[in-house]
Amino acid sequence: MKLYIELILTVSLTGTVPFCVYLLLKRKLDNRVSACFQYNLLKFILLCFLCPFALLKSVLISTFFPPRVHLGYVYLDNTILKTQNGILLNPSGGAYKTVIPIWGILLSLIVCWQFFCCLRFRYKILRQLTPADDHRQNEFSAQRTQAGLRRPVSLFYWDADVSPFTFGFFRPCIVLTSAVSEDSVSMAIRHELQHIRSHDFLFRAAAFLAVLIHCWNPFIYLLWKELCEVQELACDEKITAPLSPEAVKQYGCSIVDIAAHTSRPPVFTSQMARGGKKILRRRIVRLSSRFDRRNRPTAVLLLLACLAGFCLPVYACSPEIIDARAYCIEDVLESESISISDIPWVYMEEEETDKLEDIIPEDELYSRHADQYLILEDGAILE
Numbered sequence: 001m002k003l004y005i006e007l008i009l010t011v012s013l014t015g016t017v018p019f020c021v022y023l024l025l026k027r028k029l030d031n032r033v034s035a036c037f038q039y040n041l042l043k044f045i046l047l048c049f050l051c052p053f054a055l056l057k058s059v060l061i062s063t064f065f066p067p068r069v070h071l072g073y074v075y076l077d078n079t080i081l082k083t084q085n086g087i088l089l090n091p092s093g094g095a096y097k098t099v100i101p102i103w104g105i106l107l108s109l110i111v112c113w114q115f116f117c118c119l120r121f122r123y124k125i126l127r128q129l130t131p132a133d134d135h136r137q138n139e140f141s142a143q144r145t146q147a148g149l150r151r152p153v154s155l156f157y158w159d160a161d162v163s164p165f166t167f168g169f170f171r172p173c174i175v176l177t178s179a180v181s182e183d184s185v186s187m188a189i190r191h192e193l194q195h196i197r198s199h200d201f202l203f204r205a206a207a208f209l210a211v212l213i214h215c216w217n218p219f220i221y222l223l224w225k226e227l228c229e230v231q232e233l234a235c236d237e238k239i240t241a242p243l244s245p246e247a248v249k250q251y252g253c254s255i256v257d258i259a260a261h262t263s264r265p266p267v268f269t270s271q272m273a274r275g276g277k278k279i280l281r282r283r284i285v286r287l288s289s290r291f292d293r294r295n296r297p298t299a300v301l302l303l304l305a306c307l308a309g310f311c312l313p314v315y316a317c318s319p320e321i322i323d324a325r326a327y328c329i330e331d332v333l334e335s336e337s338i339s340i341s342d343i344p345w346v347y348m349e350e351e352e353t354d355k356l357e358d359i360i361p362e363d364e365l366y367s368r369h370a371d372q373y374l375i376l377e378d379g380a381i382l383e
Contacts, residue, residue: 004100007052007055007319008214010052010055010313010319011048011049011051011054011214012049012214012217013313013317014049014052014310014313014314015045015046015048015049015050015210015214015220015223017310018044018045018048018307018309018310019045019219019222019309020219020309021305021306021308021309022041022042022045022302022309023222023226025301025305026038029298029301029302031285031289032295032298032299033295033299033302034237035230035233035234035236035237035286036237037302038230038233038234039230039231039233039234041302041303041306042223042226042227042230044306044310046203046206046207046210046223048310049210049213049214049223050209050210050213053310053314054313054314054317054319055080055319057315057318058318058319058321059087059321062321063082079320079321079322081321081322082321107212107213111209111212114208118167121167122167122168125167125175126173128158128160129156129157129158129175130156130157130158131157132155132156132157132176136155136157136176136185137155139185139189140174143186143189143190144193147190148197149193149196149197152171153172153173153174153193153196154171154172154173154174155173155176156173156174156176157175157176157177158176158177159177159178160177160178160179161177161178161179161261162177162179163177163179163258163259164176164177164179164180164188164192164258165177165192166195169202169205172196172201174192174193176188179258179261180258181257183250183254184254184257184258187239187250187251187254188254188258190239191235191236191239194235194239195231198231198238200231200235203227203231204228204231207223207227208224211224229279232279233282233283233286236287239251240287248287249287251287252283252284252288255283256284259280
């Protein structure tokens with residue numbers, strides 16, 4: 001069990017350290033770095049929370065730079081063995097045989113429940129929507145073609161005072177609401193199409209999976225919040241890139257107007273005017289400084305600092321991997337009556353052997369019957 005806990009802590013630490021570096025530098029460098037660059041950096045940090053880079057590093061090192069032949073006693077408890085059949089984890093104790101399946105079942109139930117809620121939301125919301133008129137559909141088709149989207153995307157209208165939103169991953173649907181004025185319809189459609197084009201729902205689902213895995217880590221919730229906010233900032237940045245200052249100002253006014261006259265938006269959606277006052281203020285400040293020149297060396301500095309924060313735990317956390325492919329332990333592992341959890345240690349040598357007694361010294365074999373006798377200080381044996 002200790003081995004699995006150490007691996008999970010290592011993965012969590014690999015993502016937490018660069019994210020803390022990002023949070024510390026963001027306060028000083030936020031407006032000097034583009035939102036798209038920050039979004040890509042958060043994607044990398046999210047990958048650090050999901051991928052065991054420290055374990056992969058140890059496996060690659062043991063593969064391309066194998067250690068010298070080790071002759072002597074090697075303890076196998078809480079170690080990782082490289083056998084001819086692949087990588088084998090050998091945690092000590094039997095608690096993991098119960099805890100790991102229960103943990104996997106709970107995660108599966110949560111994921112299935114969220115998927116069911118999404119399907120239920122889609123079923124209920126589609127009953128309240130009406131297809132957009134022909135004029136709006138033609139405009140929408142032109143904008144979808146201009147955005148380079150080949151996926152089928154539907155456009156609906158909902159008579160409700162909520163922000164325009166998009167729901168669905170495989171068959172995304174954009175919903176315009178009564179809160180959108182006639183002048184803001186085009187911008188709202190472009191905003192939601194950009195979310196679909198950037199696959200923001202996929203990264204949000206990956207972040208949700210990371211929250212489930214590292215639910216005990218408070219920084220994973222900050223990452224979720226920051227990822228959702230930066231998604232909106234990156235979407236605004238890409239949309240307003242070719243626009244004039246007047247069009248950017250109109251776009252910002254549309255966001256504020258929609259946010260001021262809408263109620264709480266539906267769940268399982270991405271909204272054009274999502275978030276509270278803090279994120280809205282951050283978006284407007286970004287839009288007002290849209291035409292300021294971004295500092296490329298500052299972005300490089302932020303990237304190098306996050307990479308340093310990533311490399312530090314990956315280098316420090318090095319799970320020990322024992323290469324047992326060329327040793328006689330393979331014969332023991334293939335035995336039907338002996339499992340790897342029954343062997344506390346082995347004597348690594350390159351001679352062929354078929355018996356456990358040939359690996360463990362003779363005097364150590366008697367310790368298996370220690371519960372059947374007692375040795376006194378004077379050497380007397382009581383059975």
